[in-house]
Amino acid sequence: MAVTIKDVAHASGVHVSTVSRTFSAAHLVNPETRARVVAAANALGYRPNRAARALSTRRTGNLGLIVADIANPFFPPLIKAAQAHARRSDHHVFVADTDEQVRAEEELIRSMATQVDGALLVAPRLSNRLIAELSADVPFVVVNRQPANLPAVLMDVASGARQALEHLVSLGHREIALLTGPRASWTNQRLERAATDAAEHHGLRLHRLGPNQPTEGGGAGAAPGVLASGATAVLAYNDLVALGLLQELRGRGLAVPGDLSVIGVDNTHTARHCGLTTIDMPTAAAGRAAIDLLLRRITSEDAPGTVTLDTRLVVRGSTAPPADGFQGP
Amino acid sequence: MAVTIKDVAHASGVHVSTVSRTFSAAHLVNPETRARVVAAANALGYRPNRAARALSTRRTGNLGLIVADIANPFFPPLIKAAQAHARRSDHHVFVADTDEQVRAEEELIRSMATQVDGALLVAPRLSNRLIAELSADVPFVVVNRQPANLPAVLMDVASGARQALEHLVSLGHREIALLTGPRASWTNQRLERAATDAAEHHGLRLHRLGPNQPTEGGGAGAAPGVLASGATAVLAYNDLVALGLLQELRGRGLAVPGDLSVIGVDNTHTARHCGLTTIDMPTAAAGRAAIDLLLRRITSEDAPGTVTLDTRLVVRGSTAPPADGFQGP
DNA sequence: GGGGAAACTGCAAACGGTTGCATGAACATC
């Protein structure tokens, strides 16, 4: 029922191969013939069948985008940018959600492998070994993770973390809690590292509390530990954790930033509206960069590169000088 | 290089058709043979090629999900739910974003039509005529729109709107502004209708202001009109508009809910954390229901149905009695 | 033990494109 290349060939009086070339290698066909074919195709409403094309070219024109949790406001801007950017090169994007589960992630990649030209893994939790193994089946580009020999886009939270601690120091904080995230998270590792270094540099006490679930629940659950630690400021693994903590603290009658300062990571839509001081992650730029790398990797087998994007602190209303006024010696 | 049905056939000493049947019509093959084939397939790591399968079955196993703006926090929960639900039936989902543009929407549908078995249109802005025309190419299910003869899932904002106005009445408000959204939006039409009826029923004055862009910018831009209207409470088209308005008002030194009460629509993640009173939209349930309808429509040609889901008011901190204390006569 | 049904498997033609090779025409070169 659908219009095929055969119908177009018949209507324009040429062989199917000429029609095929008109659309996939236009320079090989005489301009006049081409015009006739195109006219016939338009008249009939011809659209190439991508499955058929995929079968002979071994190129589907599809990409996979695998994230931990679509509903986590960190991801949508990245998804939006990646998808829009891919479309410019006539690629469609499968979006899938692993629900933060490693098993689901692997199975998802395997099931997608057969029908995409490449995939974007955003902050994958898979082991490096498994990532390497799976990358034999599909070209990958990884975001916020740095496996050997794979192209990666990194949003380096370190620069933002340094700015965050400087900000807290300048406000007079000396005891800071770090709510860590999942162990397997590259961002978490960088964050811990950068915070530890910066704390040492500034002579601060850093209380590491975690690992916490990267959700509001994780943040809420961390409240007792934070209060027990005696810290006057908190740097949380991400905005969700920060917001969860914030809500829990307010529920206990504490004021933010009056009694405690809180800083998140991601600069999500929610953080912007709730007045949360946070570290901005360039998600949209990362999505575009990752698609660029992926397409490059697919078309030419050139060496994989790594793109690193900077982050920066955005100061809003959830940080202030500590209540007890330790403004220095 | 990839393992095909042929390799499996060779390894297990049967014809390719038997291998094919093992995976697509298992009851047609002898249990012992089947076991041998499955063993060989596993040993070789065989995965069926979906493009090839699509070519002969005319079923791709893919669905399209088309939304106005992935980064609008209304959509991600729906996308997440739809995608997860589709996966349970071994379907993959293309997600695409029209950026609120009608032209993009049409082109997107056309380009996807050739490689999906069906598509979900969420709150499409296309004309009914065009929707009908395009639905000849692909089975559609529409969310928050009600074109003739198409299956639809509706989140009926009317029930929530009634509750919202009752809530405002009970607080003592008498003059209410309604910030309307895009004309082509079904939700907007229902909202206007329900608010008008409820206002009449309660003897309220309703100031309709709009249409506004369904974004924070739209809400901020509406602030002067709201203030000029003399309304003491606002019902906004969605949470983004409400939050944009809220920010603008606070920027002008006004207090919410002290000077003005604000109610949004959607119950987004952001609204939850910012303490915005809003109307909850059952987005996840709608996503699942829509996928169900779509798969049913694809597999059996039965009559399209319409599913209507209720909405309800969620009271938070952005509503309070009016400043001037009109608590009744 | 012969006829027929049922169960299983193989054969080969699709599905809708792409592409290496062959053919033929037009044209330039010496």
Add this chain to the structure above:
DNA sequence: GATGTTCATGCAACCGTTTGCAGTTTCCCC
């Protein structure tokens, strides 16, 4: 005017799977 090139097109095999049809075997029943 024979030879070589270039350009445009047709031919046909192929991509990996499905599926209608036909053949073979097994089994049942009279």
